[in-house]
Amino acid sequence: MCDTATGMAVVPGCCAGLEEWREWTQVISGGSPWLGHDPGPEAEVVDDNLRVWQDGGPNRHRGRWAGLHVDMPRSALPELLVRAQRDLAGFLTALTGWAERAGLGRRGIDLVEAVDTNFTITPPLDLASS
Known part of the structure; x- marks a missing residue:
């Protein structure tokens, strides 16, 4: 997932595959799809946006990915x-x-x-x- 305005990108972790594409429907009801292991990306709903974290949110790890995320309008996900x-x-x-x-x-x-x-x-x- 890439924010074309900022150039920020979130990449899937290992073991995340296209076969789990339907898990993104979980975000609509507040869940997070499986996005793989390290670096442990996660998705969450923040107001009217979908926020995808590179490493499971700002407090999960303090390594090189800490705080990196991409936002998109939540309403764009169904389409x-x-x-x-x-x-x-x-x-x-x-x-x-x-x-x-x-x-x-x-x-x-x-x-x-x-x-x-x-x-x-x-x-x-x-x-x-x-």
Whole structure:
């Protein structure tokens, strides 16, 4: 996540992957998605903003990341999640086409289904808490 006005960036920690993209819906109700281990990024709602900390908030650690965060309007999150789902669905479409052109048959179908299952792409996105 990058603030284009200030140039401040927050990067995911280790073990954070795209497959957890739906966890960002937790922020809408005040939770924080899994953003990985060290440096331990976290998200929180601050007034009408979503604040993403590089290292779990200003008092968690006093190392090089202490106090670094990026703010964005909380109201922007639902649309960003909808766009992420649309992009991932587009990837599934492209993967399906590739599997067909490669003549993978049932293995191609299984591959697309496995990617969809692992990334939870096609089920409806629950943004009711927004």
